Each structure stands twice: as C-alpha cells, then as structure tokens.
Amino acid sequence: MKKINLIIILFAFISLSASAELSINITKGIDNPTKIAIAPLSFYGNQLPEDTSRIIEDNLKRSGLFDPISRKNMLSFPGTIKDIYFRDWKILGAEYLVIGSLILSGDFYEITYSLLEVHSSRLVFTKIAKGSKGQLRDLSHHISDEVYEAITGIEGAFSTKVAYVTSLKSNNKTLYKLMVSDVDGARERLILESNHPIMSPSWSPDAKELVYVSFETGRPAVFRQNLANANRKQLTNFRGLNGAPSWSPDGKKLALVLSKDGNPEIYTFDLRKEKFIRHTNHFAIDTEPNWAPDSKSLVFTSDRGGSPQIYRLTLKNGEVQRLTFRGSYNARPRLASNGRTLVMIHRSAHQFHIATQDLVNGDLRILSNTSLDESPTVSPNSAMLLYATKINNRGVLAAVSLDAGVKFLLPSKQGDVREPAWSPK
Amino acid sequence: MKKIYKYSLATIVLSLSLVGCSITKNNSVATMTDDRITTGSIKNNSIQGSTLKTDIKVPRVFYFEFDKVMLSSEARSALRLHAQSLRSNPAKIRLLGHADERGSREYNMALGENRGNVVRDFLIQEGVSSSLIEVISYGEEKAASSGSNEDSWAMNRRVELK
Numbered sequence: 001m002k003k004i005n006l007i008i009i010l011f012a013f014i015s016l017s018a019s020a021e022l023s024i025n026i027t028k029g030i031d032n033p034t035k036i037a038i039a040p041l042s043f044y045g046n047q048l049p050e051d052t053s054r055i056i057e058d059n060l061k062r063s064g065l066f067d068p069i070s071r072k073n074m075l076s077f078p079g080t081i082k083d084i085y086f087r088d089w090k091i092l093g094a095e096y097l098v099i100g101s102l103i104l105s106g107d108f109y110e111i112t113y114s115l116l117e118v119h120s121s122r123l124v125f126t127k128i129a130k131g132s133k134g135q136l137r138d139l140s141h142h143i144s145d146e147v148y149e150a151i152t153g154i155e156g157a158f159s160t161k162v163a164y165v166t167s168l169k170s171n172n173k174t175l176y177k178l179m180v181s182d183v184d185g186a187r188e189r190l191i192l193e194s195n196h197p198i199m200s201p202s203w204s205p206d207a208k209e210l211v212y213v214s215f216e217t218g219r220p221a222v223f224r225q226n227l228a229n230a231n232r233k234q235l236t237n238f239r240g241l242n243g244a245p246s247w248s249p250d251g252k253k254l255a256l257v258l259s260k261d262g263n264p265e266i267y268t269f270d271l272r273k274e275k276f277i278r279h280t281n282h283f284a285i286d287t288e289p290n291w292a293p294d295s296k297s298l299v300f301t302s303d304r305g306g307s308p309q310i311y312r313l314t315l316k317n318g319e320v321q322r323l324t325f326r327g328s329y330n331a332r333p334r335l336a337s338n339g340r341t342l343v344m345i346h347r348s349a350h351q352f353h354i355a356t357q358d359l360v361n362g363d364l365r366i367l368s369n370t371s372l373d374e375s376p377t378v379s380p381n382s383a384m385l386l387y388a389t390k391i392n393n394r395g396v397l398a399a400v401s402l403d404a405g406v407k408f409l410l411p412s413k414q415g416d417v418r419e420p421a422w423s424p425k
Numbered sequence: 426m427k428k429i430y431k432y433s434l435a436t437i438v439l440s441l442s443l444v445g446c447s448i449t450k451n452n453s454v455a456t457m458t459d460d461r462i463t464t465g466s467i468k469n470n471s472i473q474g475s476t477l478k479t480d481i482k483v484p485r486v487f488y489f490e491f492d493k494v495m496l497s498s499e500a501r502s503a504l505r506l507h508a509q510s511l512r513s514n515p516a517k518i519r520l521l522g523h524a525d526e527r528g529s530r531e532y533n534m535a536l537g538e539n540r541g542n543v544v545r546d547f548l549i550q551e552g553v554s555s556s557l558i559e560v561i562s563y564g565e566e567k568a569a570s571s572g573s574n575e576d577s578w579a580m581n582r583r584v585e586l587k
Contacts, residue, residue: 169571197566199530219561220534241538241562244531257531263542264535285535301532308532332529345529352527372573374529390526390573419530 033067034151036060037094037118040071041111042079043102048136052111055140056098056147059158059184062399063148063383064406069094081114081123089118096124098147108132111139115147124150137186157379158183161423162386163191163201163210164397168415178212180227183379183422185410191225192232200419202246202254207423211235211245211254222256235269244288248295249424255289255298266300266313279313280320289313290334299323299333299342310344310357324357326364332375336382341402343376343385354387356402367404377422378402386410388418483507487544489582491525494539496547504544507586508551515557520544521585522562523569525578530564537562544584 038057041048053071060066075088079101089097100113108130115124127146131139138159145156166177176198181188192198196215203210211224217237222245225232236242240259247254254269258276266280266289280286284304291298298313310324310333324330329347336343339359346355346364351371357364368387376387384406386399391409395416400407410417485507487500496504511518522541524533541560549555570577 174567197563199534199564199566215563215566240560241534243534257535259535259538264538285532285539287535288529288531301529308528329528331532347528372526393571393573 033065034095035069035093036066036096036098036147036151037069037074037089037092039074039079039097039099040077041100041102042077045104048102050136050140052102052136052140052143053098053100055137055184056144059141059144060148062184062408064401064408065148065152081116081126084116086116086118086121094118096147096151098143100143109136109139111143113143113146115150137182141182141184154383155381155425157381157383157422157425160380160425161207162377162397163203163421163423164388164417165198165201165419166415166417167197167395178210180210191227191230200244201421203421203423204247205249205251205424207425209247210421211247213243213245222254240264241287246290246298248291249293250295252295255291255300257287257289266298268315279315279318288332292335293337293339299335301331301333310342323359330355334376334378336378336402337380338382341378341382343378345374345376354385354400365404367400367402368398368407370398373398375419377420379422380425386420386422388420485586487584487586488579489540489584491527491578491582492536494536494543496543500544501547504547505551508548508553511548511553511557512551515554517557517559519587520558520560521567521587522560523567523581523583523585524565525581526565526568526573527578530566534562534564537564540582540584544586 038053040053057068061068069092073092076085078084078099084097084099095118097116097118098113100111102109102111111129112126113129114126116122117124129139129142141159144158148154148156148158160183161180162183163178163180166179168175173195176194176196177190178192178198178201179188180191191210192214194214194216199213201210201212208228209224209226211222213220214223221234221242222236223232223234236258238258238260241257241264243257245254245256252271254271256267256269257264258267259265263283264285264287265278266286267276267278269276282302282304284302286300286302289298289300296315298315299310300313301308302311305322307328308331309322310330312321312323323342324344327346327348331345334343342357342359344355344357346353346366348366352373353366354368354373354376355364355366368389370389370391372390374388376385378385382402384399384401386397388395389398395418397410397417397420398407399410483506484503487496487503489495520541522537524536538560541562545558545560548558565581568581569583570580
C-alpha cells in the first residue's frame with residue numbers, strides 16, 4: 001500500500017470563491033462508460049465548504065468514460081475499508097468504488113482515500129492527499145486524476161486550468177476579458193479587462209504565466225502576464241501584426257508572427273536574451289505557429305500554396321514541409337503532447353470544423369459538427385480538446401474527446417466566450 | 426481624425442467662378458482679378474473645411490469578397506478621390522482592416538492586414554505618401570454586424586479609412 005503525501009502549491013490566483021460562470025452540458029458520451037460509485041467523504045465537524053465527492057463525480061462523468069452512480073441510490077456511506085459491504089455496491093452495478101475520509105490536522109486537510117474493484121472485492125490503492133483549507137477543490141481534482149489514471153491508464157487532466165477570452169456588448173461598447181478557470185469552469189478569475197480586443201492566450205509551460213495579444217495601445221501587441229502577482233510586460237511594439245504568441249515547451253522562447261518587414265512571418269523571441277529571430281521568408285501569409293513537444297520544430301498556417309494549409313518548420317535548418325493536403329482550408333494547428341496528433345480547423349462543405357490528422361498514417365478525422373468551429377486546444381494528456389463555436393449566435397466553448405466519443409458544451413451565462421487555451425500540467 | 430473634404434481643384438475653381446468675380450479672402454486657392462482667373466498653388470493646410478465643404482460623401486469603408494483582397498471598382502473610384510484630397514492636403518490616416526468571423530482568428534488578422542495593405546498600395550500608387558498611412562488589422566475582432574450569415578459577413582470584410 002503506497003502512500004503519497006501531496007502538498008499542492010497555493011497560487012495567489014486560486015481563491016475560495018467557486019462561483020462558476022461556465023456550466024457543463026454533456027451532449028454525447030461513450031456507449032459503455034465504466035460504472036463507478038464515489039461515496040461521500042466521511043469527516044467529523046462542520047460542513048465542508050466544497051462537496052469533494054461531488055466534484056470527483058462530475059469530473060469523471062465529464063471525461064465521458066465513467067457513469068457515476070447517484071448518491072441517493074447508495075445503500076451505505078463507508079468511510080474506511082472495513083466499513084465496506086461489497087454486496088451493497090454489486091447490487092448497484094458498480095465496477096469501482098471510491099471511499100475517503102477527511103481530517104483537519106492543523107491548517108491542513110488530510111484526505112485518505114481508496115479505490116476498490118467491486119467485483120473482485122480488491123483494493124486498488126489507498127492514498128493520502130493533503131492541502132490547505134482553501135484547497136478542497138484542488139484536492140478533489142487531484143483525487144480525480146489518481147482514480148482516472150488507475151482505471152484508464154491515462155494521466156488525468158482534472159487539475160489543469162483553461163484560459164479564455166470573453167466579450168460582452170452593452171450600449172455599443174464591447175468589454176473584453178481574459179479569464180482563467182479550473183477546467184470544469186469553476187473558480188473563474190479575471191486576468192485582464194479592456195475596452196480593446198484581447199486575443200490568442202498561450203500558457204507558459206509551468207502554467208504560472210500567460211502571453212496574449214492586447215489592442216490597448218491602439219495596435220495589436222504581445223504581452224506577458226504573471227498570474228500570481230498580475231505583473232505584466234509588453235513584449236512587442238512593431239508596426240503591423242504582433243500576434244499568435246506560443247510559448248515553447250522548454251520555456252525559453254515564444255514563437256509569434258510579426259509583419260514589420262512587409263508581410264506576416266514566423267519569428268521566435270528568446271525570452272532571456274530578448275532577441276527576435278525571423279524563420280520564414282515568403283510573400284504569403286505565415287501565421288499561427290505552435291511548438292512540437294520537443295521545442296525543435298513549429299507547425300504553422302501558410303497560404304503559400306494558394307490556400308491556407310498547415311506546414312512544419314524545423315528550426316535548426318529552416319526546412320519547411322507541408323503537412324495537410326485534404327481540403328481547401330486547414331488552419332490554426334495545435335500539436336498534441338504525443339507529438340503525433342495534429343489538431344486544426346478544417347473546412348468541409350463550406351463549414352468550419354475541428355479535425356485531427358494523424359501525422360504518422362495521415363488519417364484525417366472531423367470531430368465537431370457545428371459550423372463555425374475554431375481555436376482548438378488539446379488537454380495535456382491528449383485525451384480531450386476544447387474549442388470555440390457559435391450556437392444561437394453566441395460564442396460558446398465546447399469539448400470533444402480525441403476519439404470523438406464524448407462531447408459537451410460549456411455555455412457562458414453572459415456574452416461570448418472564445419479562444420480557450422488548455423493549461424499544461 | 427480631421428474631416429476635411431476637398432476633392433478637386435477643378436471643383437474649387439468652378440465653384441469660385443460661379444460665385445462671381447470677387448476676390449477670395451484667406452486661404453486663397455485662386456485669385457481673381459478683373460474676371461480673369463489665375464490658379465494658384467495650394468499650400469499645405471491652406472484650405473479650411475468650412476470654405477470647401479462639399480455634399481459629396483465619398484465612401485470611407487471598402488468591402489471585399491470572402492478570403493479575397495481585390496478592390497472593387499467602387500472602392501477604387503472612392504480611393505482616387507481620397508488620394509486626390511490627401512495629395513493636396515496631406516494628413517495622417519489609418520486603414521483598419523477587418524475579416525469576417527469564419528476560419529481562424531489569427532489567419533483573419535493576416536487577412537485584415539492584407540486588405541489594409543491593398544488599400545494602402547492603391548493610395549501610394551495614386552501619389553499619397555506612404556509615411557502618412559498606417560495599416561492596423563483587427564481581424565474578426567471588431568465586427569460591424571454581429572450576425573452569422575452572408576449579409577453580416579459581407580459587411581464585416583472591410584477596410585475602414587480613419
């Protein structure tokens with residue numbers, strides 16, 4: 001029985017407030033999701049500020065791979081292994097059971113939790129997670145990650161965050177906001193508010209900073225902002241486009257697009273030396289660079305062949321290779337962390353969908369079925385992606401699993417939501 | 426942005442000759458002596474809008490086809506008039522390029538800039554100094570019409586002269 005002590009680092013931007021502006025509607029799940037029971041956490045004392053078990057249940061449900069058993073059908077609420085009557089859970093059809101108990105020791109919550117296989121009455125693991133009083137949600141996401149990984153073999157991504165841009169029109173004025181929330185939409189935090197457009201957020205690999213484009217100077221410019229202390233710095237101030245920043249996985253550089261020399265070209269910016277290097281030299285549009293996981297090459301959009309298509313640029317020799325050939329519009333590439341799955345906008349029958357292309361066997365797969373889909377972003381475990389679309393003339397975020405088996409919408413209660421960026425682990 | 430409407434010297438001279446043979450005051454464009462007209466040169470900023478206001482509304486927004494950057498003939502005629510005015514009275518202008526919402530946002534930024542550049546190049550070709558012109562693309566970020574249909578998209582694929 002392995003015990004893991006976990007102290008989650010508290011970022012200043014994490015607070016107790018759990019008022020989620022985004023809510024989740026699942027529109028499609030897989031055919032045979034795993035039945036799992038998450039028994040309510042047992043504890044002594046006052047009611048907890050968060051329903052930990054419910055958060056875990058919602059996380060697993062949203063992955064599409066699990067069908068959590070309703071709490072009201074449970075026959076018992078065991079807090080420890082010796083309190084479990086497996087028969088109670090077999091009757092409900094549960095394949096797995098998660099139980100846990102919480103104690104407050106000093107200023108820390110300590111949750112001891114176990115995952116059990118019901119049919120064989122087998123203990124899969126017992127683990128301990130510790131966190132400060134404001135971190136019940138973080139603890140819940142962590143437990144979700146552990147359970148998800150033990151059952152599916154895939155690393156969980158419930159502890160990650162998502163950045164996105166919202167816009168709200170009132171009295172002929174538009175208010176733009178850059179927001180960050182948990183990936184379930186909870187704990188939404190304002191990062192930047194402006195009367196001028198905000199675009200293209202991209203995370204630092206340590207998930208502590210964002211780069212984005214803001215028009216606050218009257219022109220588009222790239223800014224870097226620390227999420228904990230809100231320190232920000234303008235990185236570019238060139239004529240023309242200053243856009244599409246993408247932080248390298250090794251943390252050292254940004255890839256971005258500048259048109260200061262006449263038309264849009266791909267550059268990298270060394271964050272330590274503060275030096276720009278130009279990598280493309282073509283009269284066509286070159287834009288939307290995104291890094292390969294090894295930080296050695298970039299994928300980008302170019303219309304050098306007559307229509308927007310995806311290309312790969314190898315940085316050490318400047319070699320450019322075309323990757324997409326099907327369809328007359330493939331744009332906004334993102335490479336999944338597996339380095340093999342290319343995610344992009346693909347036009348088919350005059351509609352713009354999210355598609356994946358397997359870079360090894362070339363398979364193209366359309367994942368979305370709405371018509372104005374854009375800005376795909378892949379979860380760090382390459383299991384899901386988020387994208388922006390329009391439903392009833394409103395900008396909303398949607399999620400789909402990379403195998404297209406699971407789909408859900410994250411509608412905003414107010415205004416338009418767009419440009420999701422899924423944080424690294 | 427200063428709004429000074431003055432489109433052609435010919436128009437100016439014509440209107441002055443219609444007024445009669447009195448002599449123009451400040452900002453003289455043409456001096457008249459004894460019914461004879463002698464054209465003078467137009468100095469920078471010598472013409473004030475009030476004396477030369479015209480009813481002609483020359484379009485300041487130019488529209489484009491989807492994923493295209495070609496100028497329409499209407500846009501070209503309007504831009505010729507703007508060029509004439511800018512040549513005779515240089516003023517800094519901004520060309521704000523826009524795209525419709527379809528496709529990717531950053532690609533649309535590039536498309537908006539290309540449209541702005543096409544308008545800029547036309548004005549330069551018509552004799553306007555390139556130093557007066559700045560192109561700023563807003564991509565699809567500032568739609569003129571918010572609908573998701575052909576009519577709205579057509580309204581949004583534009584360059585605004587400011």
